Amino acid sequence: MSTRGQGTGRGPDRRGAGACGLLVVLGLVALSGCKPSGAQESAPQQPASVVLGPEDVVRVESRELQEGPVLSGTLQARRAATMRAEVQGAVLEMAVEQGQRVKKGQLLARIQDVSQRDQLLAANTAVRVARNALQVARSEEQRNRELVKAGVITRRDHERTQLARAQAEAQLAEAQSRRVLAREQVGRTRIVAPFAGVVSERLASAGDVIQPGTPLYTVIDPTSLRLEASVPAAQLSVLKPGTGVDFTVSGYGDRSFQGRIERINPAVDPATGQVRLYVTLPNTEQGLLTGLFAEGRVAALKREVPAVPVSAVDTRAEPPTVLRVQQGKLARVPVTLGMTDEVTRLVELRSGAKAGDILVRGSAQDLTEGTPVEVRPPEKPQEPEPGVGGAGTPPEAPEPR
Structure with a gap:
């Protein structure tokens, strides 16, 4: 019994171990069948978005555009005079300096006048002799006239006295004219300002021996400037005296100045086919200086239209196109262009894009249509951090006990 009992106790142990091994194998198979397909095959990756900065995009906005001929040139004083010597001699005095303001008739320079005053003295003497x-x-x-009436002398003798009187009158007139000329020569030794203005150039010094025609000073009137420019004859239809001209001047940034067409040359240059314009520029505040380069545009047409910079339009295709940011991707859209402002470099969009659309400009236009993009907003200036231990530093919380 005991022996049977021991023999029957070993058999069930082997079968239990085998059953447990089978369960482990079946569990591993079941686990392998439950693995997702993504663990065996990698999912396709989405293309990364291109980040566009504020310098790569522009928003379509309603802007005021102007269209007309573009003018450029150097500003000149509308009134300018070069004061030259009219007599020969040594310069005694140069009374004003370059950049100094002068009034009309103010003395600028004196030239030695010894010989001119001698000539005036001789002329005065000649006048007195001729008058006597x-x-x-x-x-x-008069005496001969009375004697002729009395029959003492002949009429011929009286005519001789009449001729002598006429000759004396002619000699007096000649002497007086010489005195006027001598007085003018004395006056020419004093150089005075022809109008109120500013001395722009001083071209001589005291002690210089000069000849007639030698330049001494240049005086300008800075209250009114002038610009001379040429435009194609084909644009004359939009030009007329009095038309406004908007200017920007080098050295004054984006500040704008207003002028008007004063006159138009009636002749066309046969070599260039252009017409000369003369534009006046008020300078009552005298903020502008002569010699500065100015660029302007005749305000022939002015309109408020949706517009973008020219760099946002691809004109290589027909019709022109723009890259518009639409639902996070780039879409190429054909557009119809209108007037172009040559000064501000803005172009009108008549169709294809509306106000508020975001367009790509510059080198970012090389991106292909459908590219995912992300527009980065402009960075705000960072506020300075409060100093350590300063008044702006929040108090530290007490440490827990």
């Missing part, structure tokens, strides 16, 4: 001679001739004529 005329007085004698008139008295002689």
Whole structure:
């Protein structure tokens, strides 16, 4: 019994171990069948978005555009005079300096006038002699007239006295004209300002020996400037005297100045086919200087239209196209262009894009249509962090006990 009992106790142990091994194998098979397909095959990756900065995009906005001929040139004083010597001599005085304001008639320079005053003295003497001679001739004529009436002398003798009186009058007139000329020569030794303005150039110094025609000063009127420019003759239809011109001047940033067409040359240059314009630029505040480069545009047409910079439009295709940011991707859209502002470099969008659309410009236009993009907003200036231990530092919380 005991022996059977021991023999029957070993058999069930082997069968139980085998059953447990089978369960482990079946469990591993079941686990392998439950693995997802993604563990065996990698999922396709989405293309990364291209980040566009504020310099790569532009928003379509309603702007004021102007269209008309573009003018450029150097500003010049509308009134300018170069004061030159009219007599020969040494310069005694140069009374004003370059950049100094002068009034009309103010003395600018003096030239030695010794010889001119000698000539004036001689002319005055000649006038006195001629006047005395005329007085004698008139008295002689009066006496002879009485003698002719009395029959003492002949009429021929009286005619001789009349001729002598006429010659004396002519000599007096000649002497007086010489005195006027001598007085003018003395006056020419004093150089005065022809109008109120500013001395822009000083071209001589005291002690210089000069000849007639030698330049001494240049005086300009800075209250009114002038710009001379040429435009194609084909644009004359939009030009007329009085038309406004908007200017920007080098050295003054984006500040705008207003001028007007004063006159138009009636002749076309046959070599260039262009017409000369003369534009006046008020300078009452005298903020502008002569010699500065100015660029302007005749305000022939002005409109408020949706517009973008020219760099946002691809004109290589027909019709022109733009890259618009639409639902996070780029879409190429054909557009119809209108007027172009040559000064601000803005172009009108008549169709294809509306106000508020975001367009790609510049080098970002090389991106292909359908590219996912992300527009980065402009960075705000960072506020300075409060100093350590300063008044802006929040108090530290007490440590827990």
